[in-house]
Amino acid sequence: MKLKSLLLALVFAPTALMAAERNDLPSCYSLARIDEFRSAPSGRMLTVVVDQTTPLTTDLQRTAWGHIKRFMQPGDKIRLYSFSAYLEGHYTRLQFAGELEKPIAEEVLGNVPMMATRKFDSCLKGQPAMLFQRFGKAFAGTMGKSSSDIPRSEILFSMKAVAEDLSKAENVNEHVILLMSDMLEYSEFGSFYQANGIRQIDPNVEMAKVEKQHLLTDFNGARVYVHGAAFVPTAAKNGYRSGKMIQNLEGFWRLYFEKSNASLQGFGNPELTLAVE
Numbered sequence: 001m002k003l004k005s006l007l008l009a010l011v012f013a014p015t016a017l018m019a020a021e022r023n024d025l026p027s028c029y030s031l032a033r034i035d036e037f038r039s040a041p042s043g044r045m046l047t048v049v050v051d052q053t054t055p056l057t058t059d060l061q062r063t064a065w066g067h068i069k070r071f072m073q074p075g076d077k078i079r080l081y082s083f084s085a086y087l088e089g090h091y092t093r094l095q096f097a098g099e100l101e102k103p104i105a106e107e108v109l110g111n112v113p114m115m116a117t118r119k120f121d122s123c124l125k126g127q128p129a130m131l132f133q134r135f136g137k138a139f140a141g142t143m144g145k146s147s148s149d150i151p152r153s154e155i156l157f158s159m160k161a162v163a164e165d166l167s168k169a170e171n172v173n174e175h176v177i178l179l180m181s182d183m184l185e186y187s188e189f190g191s192f193y194q195a196n197g198i199r200q201i202d203p204n205v206e207m208a209k210v211e212k213q214h215l216l217t218d219f220n221g222a223r224v225y226v227h228g229a230a231f232v233p234t235a236a237k238n239g240y241r242s243g244k245m246i247q248n249l250e251g252f253w254r255l256y257f258e259k260s261n262a263s264l265q266g267f268g269n270p271e272l273t274l275a276v277e
Contacts, residue, residue: 021170025098025131028123032116039102042075043173046276047222048139049162051155051181052084055146056228060270064180064227065139067276069132075102077172078135081165082142083158092158094165096138098131155186156215156256163217163260175222177262178276182231183253187215198230198245203252210256219262223277226253231270 029038048068056064072078080096101124104112112120159179166175184198185191187210192198210216230246246269254264266274 022094022097023099024096024134025127026123028101028120028127031123032120034104034112034116034120037104037108037112039075039105041077041099041102041171042073043171044073044075044176045077045079045166045169045172045174046071046176046178047079047081047162047166048178049159049180050080050082050139050142050146051158051179051228052082052142052146053185054180054182054228054231056143056180056231056270060228060231061143063271064178065136067178067225067227067272068135068139071176071276072100072128072131074100076100077169078131079166080135080138080142081158081162082145083154083161092161095142096135098135100128100131155181155183156210156213157187160215160217163219166222167218167220175220176276177219177222177224178227178272179224180227181229182270183226183229183249186210187213192249198249200245201248201252203248203255206252207255207259211259216256217260219257219260222262223265224257224262225266225268225272225274225276226264227268227270227272229253229267229269 027035029035046068048064068078077099078097079094081092082095083092103124104117104120109117162177166172169175183192192201230249250264250267250269253267257264266272266276268274
């Protein structure tokens with residue numbers, strides 16, 4: 001095909017072809033060349049968001065990993081985002097995107113060539129291990145770059161970008177977000193830190209600042225779980241967090257998510273003990 005003809009073909013190509021959804025995992029249906037028999041996904045997507053200004057302990061990272069592995073079922077999608085400040089190498093990034101496929105539906109199984117079925121089943125059997133291996137590598141790399149030395153966490157700007165991205169996800173009607181952050185320094189104009197400690201806040205006063213900056217967003221009804229809230233490294237001074245401080249911190253974020261079309265289901269301070277579901 002001549003270059004001019006190729007360019008014209010791309011211009012008039014369907015939108016889905018031009019902007020295919022990212023998937024870092026090979027499709028078993030495509031590998032077996034039986035895409036026409038593809039089972040519908042579950043409609044669920046887990047989005048893991050890592051604040052790289054919060055260097056969580058190994059135990060807290062391990063707990064998060066357990067939540068992720070327990071959540072994922074055939075048909076589910078998963079994404080991993082990282083953020084910190086608006087600095088080179090630290091802005092919001094999609095680190096991984098993948099999907100666990102469902103088996104071929106029983107009602108169409110008889111129409112699939114036997115050799116293709118065998119190839120598909122072999123691929124599908126190893127798909128979970130491959131997903132967790134690749135996601136785990138990206139997750140470990142992301143956590144490994146976390147540092148309290150990174151200035152200015154931009155939670156609100158970053159979460160707004162993530163929400164806009166999620167609104168474009170294909171075949172998803174159930175969003176679940178696992179947000180790993182201390183939730184203390186939420187923007188350039190707002191922080192709950194004071195003299196290396198945490199200050200007392202009024203959730204409604206802080207929310208008024210957020211609304212003034214137009215930083216509410218739409219999470220499309222997502223269920224949100226926070227892991228690492230109010231976390232302070234053991235070496236930090238003035239690290240005491242009273243029950244009232246934690247209560248106000250949770251109150252602010254509950255209000256933020258409610259106003260951004262989401263529900264705060266769990267607020268781990270720092271460890272999330274509820275199941276992510």
